[in-house]
Amino acid sequence: MSAAGDRLQDTARHAALALPGTDHGYPFTKHLDVYKVAGKVFLIVTDDPDEQIITVKCEPEHARAHVHGYASITPGRYLDKRHWISLGPGPGITKRLVTNAVEDSYDLAVERLPGRGLPRTR
Numbered sequence: 001m002s003a004a005g006d007r008l009q010d011t012a013r014h015a016a017l018a019l020p021g022t023d024h025g026y027p028f029t030k031h032l033d034v035y036k037v038a039g040k041v042f043l044i045v046t047d048d049p050d051e052q053i054i055t056v057k058c059e060p061e062h063a064r065a066h067v068h069g070y071a072s073i074t075p076g077r078y079l080d081k082r083h084w085i086s087l088g089p090g091p092g093i094t095k096r097l098v099t100n101a102v103e104d105s106y107d108l109a110v111e112r113l114p115g116r117g118l119p120r121t122r
Contacts, residue, residue: 005052008087009046009052012043013033013045016102016106017035019103022035023037024036031046032044032046033045037109037113038110040110041057042108042109053088054101055078055079055086056104057108057109058076058083058085058104060082063075067085071090072089072092073088
């Protein structure tokens with residue numbers, strides 16, 4: 001893996017683990033590190049060295065804007081391409097962008113929990 005891909009994935013992992021109620025594991029395959037809140041997936045980190053991406057939930061209008069605005073953001077791999085995006089290393093993909101994408105994805109998952117989910121501490 002290149003340093004850029006490692007940084008993107010490490011940033012996403014750290015951002016996810018800082019959020020309340022987050023757990024993670026490998027329920028699908030050894031190459032997909034899946035992060036959930038109350039059983040709802042909000043982040044997938046691809047551990048395959050040939051695919052240095054993360055996949056997050058995203059509102060459809062924001063997803064379209066990201067896909068058009070960044071060459072290394074694509075419709076979500078593995079999931080609904082309208083509500084998920086995948087980010088890879090590339091121009092404009094900053095630590096702040098990755099952290100915001102993870103936090104926004106978490107918020108979307110929590111919003112769909114019964115009783116509006118968990119309290120936020122950020």
